[in-house]
Amino acid sequence: MTSRIPVVVGAGMTPFSANRDDCTVRELATEAVLACLADAQLEDISAIEQSVISYESDHFNRQMTLGAILQDHAGLNPAPTVRVEGGGATGALALRTAWTYIQSGVCDSVLVLGCEMNGRSVSSQTANQLFALSADIDWEMMIGGTYTAFYAAMMNAHMQRYGTQEEHFAHVAVRNRHNAQHNPCAQKPMSLTIADVMASRPIAAPYKLLDCSLLSDGAAAMLLATDAWARQHSPAFAQRPRVRYTATGCATDTMRLGDRYPHITNFRAKQLAAQRAYRMAGIQQPLQQIDIAEVYDSYSGAEIQAVEDLGFVAQGQGGFATLEGMFDPDGALPVNTSGGLLGRGAPVGATGIAQAIEIAEQLWQRAGLRQVKDARRGLTDTHAGIGTICVVNIFERVDE
């Protein structure tokens, strides 16, 4: 029986930017679709059997039923479509949804299209209120809580328990923005020092401005299919290393941090999502068996918590391993070569897809100055809320 494990046929994204007011969200998404189809050298868009549309917020995008509108404007009608939403995990969940569509035999090809207008179309005050709406309205939002504050309280608990230092996560803020310097689609490439991060203005202790990820406008698209469909429809597919989307894991946790007590230092659901993905991919030793990872660095410290929860290092060791360079481009497991949410940017619905695109670019060996030598297996880690929905996806290069 031929394999139904999805392959990556093509990928395309817009540059991530603080402000794309030269276009509407539907036009932005269309740019990503055109880039993706050109990358796949797909001649006939009507060959695509299904789309999965990924966006988080009706409020930011000023549009409900945006999925149907994007479908229309990208020229995907009359193919079936579904919109997927899961907070920060939206893009990764959309990929996972496409994975299940293909694996189940419902269809052989799916275009996954994500976008968001989180940039300067609203003030940062309005942006904070809109994001706070994804917290518990009566118990977290109405007391003035922001996501920065919830993450900060969680990181504070991690520091108390494990001795993690502010310099540890400042290293993440420096490294990811440095990595972004080699990514032409990155929003905020910067050359910084740990001292710069430490001196930036406080937002919610221990997080300072440069520990926080970006508000972005952007779109990203990935075409997934069966191997047979890809060979039939995409001339580009046969010309480059074959990249399979081999495994996906998902798990959930309470939306309020306090309801997880005493598990408030780390992302408990991320541990479970990773275990589920590793079992599917046959991974026993993630640090040895994974070559690259795009990790959800919504805040610099969240990456430290995540590398522990993904099993790269033991609980509590993330900060120390980070400062030693374990996750730097020349380290044991390069993390966020794209620049991550801190350097590349984070238009929510596109974020998880952009992570997967970075992994595909690396496995295709076309990541330019970011290229990790002979990368064969890569992971994306994405979550909603403060680890409320966690999704881990794994991609592998498969040589004949």
Add this chain to the structure above:
Amino acid sequence: MTADNPQFPFAYRSVQQPAPLPAPDPWADFRQVAVIDLAFTQHYQHSLGKLSRFFLELGHGRFMVTSCPECGQVFAPPRSLCPQCHQITVWQALAGTGTLKTYTLMHFSNGANADVQALALPIILAYVLMDGASTLFPHILKADAASVHAGMRVQVAYSQDATAHPIHQMYFIPLEDV
């Protein structure tokens, strides 16, 4: 740039294709852009639902939580269903004292309502393990920021002031020695 057409009373401008896309710009004919101001205002009749009693009792100076009749977990904030046992919970009152487990100093808030906007910065967002509870209750701690530390003892203070949201009929203060 302002509009040269007086019938179009909005600003517009010419833009360039964003980097790093290659020349020639495929959208060259679509580079005149107008950005307009758009405002939405919403008001809701917002139900506090099955947990309304928590808020109603704040007015009487009582701190109410729920507990699971099967496993005994005590939920603060209350939950109406125990997610582990699937049992409908029961109300009980707690003393209103607890221990700060983690916190942050917020240098800005979300500005959600007038109650929040009136708070002096930085705001201490506290996660408190109430005495007798199993979960952490998040709220504002009004205290000297320099003296705040995990492990400190706190208590609920009640406010009879008119507030935009009834959650502001309480806040935390350091436990007063008696």
